[in-house]
Amino acid sequence: MMRALMVQGTGSNIGKSLLVTGLCRAARARGLIVRPFKPQNMSNNAAVTADGGEIGRAQALQALACGVEPHSDMNPVLLKPETDTGAQVILQGRRHATLKARDYAALKPALLAPVLESFSRLRQGADLVLVEGAGSPAEINLRAHDIANMGFARAAGVPVVLAGDIDRGGIIAQIVGTAAVLAPEDAALIRGFLVNKFRGDPALFADGYRMIADRTGWRGFGVLPFFPDAARLPAEDALDLPPPRGAGGLHVAALAFPRIANFDDLDPLVQAPGVRLTLVRPGMAIPGDCALVILPGSKSTRSDLAFLRAEGWDIDLRAHVRRGGRVLGLCGGYQMLGRAIHDPEGLDGPPGASEGLGLLDVETVMTPEKRLTRVSASHAATGAALSGYEIHLGRTEGADCRRPFALVAGAAEGAVSAEGRVCGTYLHGIFAADAFRTAFLDGLGHAGGRYDYPETITRVLDALAAHCERHLDLDGLFALAA
CATH class of the missing domain: 3.40.50.300 (P-loop containing nucleotide triphosphate hydrolases)
Structure with a gap:
């Protein structure tokens, strides 16, 4: 029964x-x-x-x-x-x-x-x-x-x-x-x-x-x-993410947008040995000592981009890149890093366009078709295997797409800036892949131990x-x- x-x-x-x-x-x-x-x-x-x-x-x-x-x-x-x-x-x-x-x-x-x-x-x-x-x-x-x-x-x-x-x-x-x-x-x-x-x-x-x-x-x-x-389990509310541990380790900052989405992307980093993740909330500046700043997903990309500017985080990001820091945009965060976001049909808010941060030479056009798919890929820079998923509106194109973040069935995905310090991808869930997470963090100077994230969840x-x-x-x- x-x-x-x-x-x-x-x-x-x-x-x-x-x-x-x-x-x-x-x-x-x-x-x-x-x-x-x-x-x-x-x-x-x-x-x-x-x-x-x-x-x-x-x-x-x-x-x-x-x-x-x-x-x-x-x-x-x-x-x-x-x-x-x-x-x-x-x-x-x-x-x-x-x-x-x-x-x-x-x-x-x-x-x-x-x-x-x-x-x-x-x-x-x-x-x-x-x-x-x-x-x-x-x-x-x-x-x-x-x-x-x-x-x-x-x-x-x-x-x-x-x-x-x-x-x-x-x-x-x-x-x-x-x-x-x-x-x-x-x-x-x-x-x-x-x-x-x-x-x-x-x-x-x-x-x-x-x-x-x-x-x-x-x-x-x-x-x-x-x-x-x-x-240690994936959080349903971004406010449930714990504060950073101690003062040492590789410092990673993630911006807490008002409409932050798919923030469980950050969970494997919270638990990674030798990583200190700071969720940058309204009223805070982006820490000057961080090696990586993550722009996470957003349910309202243009609105959260305006919020980012109102907080002065755009100024902090440019200073971070000038100091040699790295930036990773995930989905909506990837769209923000480009030169512009066009939304003629008002799919992401009022119809119109927003000037992007200009840290990647790409532009995004919001399209009605929502992409929902699971993905197996490899990280273009290291060859490390990763798996994740796409869940987004919009199509992103531009010169920096010629330097892809990942390869999906041999096809280019995402974008990397000419100097290699700024990258963006539509792939969520990538840090849950142990091989990719290890390779990516090692490229930032990470010296922490290894751990098996899926086994931890089990x-x-x-x-x-x-x-x-x-x-x-x-x-x-x-x-x-x-």
Whole structure:
């Protein structure tokens, strides 16, 4: 029998994604065929799927925990914010529309059918589907036409476990308050609760745990201690990236654009021995001692380019290059490095053109076709093998493309400046390739040790599953699935 269980949370960023990842890995270790599912996600950190679509990066990590390829059905609705009030809507892996929040609310009733369609397909051939909610079901002002939490759970007939974050404080109010505001028919779907991110001796919370159970009538499924190694897994929010370690090592700086996208490109560098990565946030200058500055991906390239100039980072970048420093642009960051970005159809914001930084002799024209593909390539300068993916609008051409960053099936990709200090590529995920990362960093004078990034992720996923097994009633949780 194909079963499913949904994990909802008392708020955003309470650890739902990590919980579902751990449960997926634990279920797989028990011999179950398990799949992750999130009806609606909001993130600019996306992954390219085996079927040529895109989903939230968290669901791609959950798929890895399940030992399967990511598929667009695992996250049928992905919202990628482009402004404070609007987002690109990805439906079943493909770009559907760019809408203001009010217009998206009007579209939502039509999205439940494709969400249920994806869920139904995903259940085929699986023993268990673990579903992740979004935000909180306590946001009852959003309950009408909800597809992310109780709206989905009721439509699909999936039982729910509610998770709260004790690290924030007020967990009794989080869980009991959620029970108090839910409609009775929604509350009836919640079969229990669990406490996440506990620090210290769980016995000290025994009274609070019992009070939650008494006031809600829900069964408790355990208290999960804080899992420090979560920081070693790909982050879904750029703000989760840790601060730089110490003062030594090869210093790499990455610019924190307001619409930074696919920032998990940076994760392997955060963990690399002998590398110190600084995320340059608004109000900060680019450090003068860094060997490499990375312009990461952007969901709103021309807007983030204007922000870069307003922060004075363009001046810092030119000074960095004059000192002999290196610059790497990834996707949107690559487009910014050129002479101009043309967007006549307004695909990336208002129609028009923006002057680029002029550090590469290339120009970009935004085109309607979105390129979504996985890539195997070699680094042109070192011959090191790499793999990654493309997920972008736009076509970039110019004289510096004659010096490619990479070779994909023998074809040139990306660009390198004449003096070799500035380069750009559309390839994401390249630093996860150990051979390329080692060769690239060695070319910058890196003297740190080597490490196997994919193996690190595997070890952390296994440790997370064991952590869940030790501290949660997994027999009881998995028995809830219906």
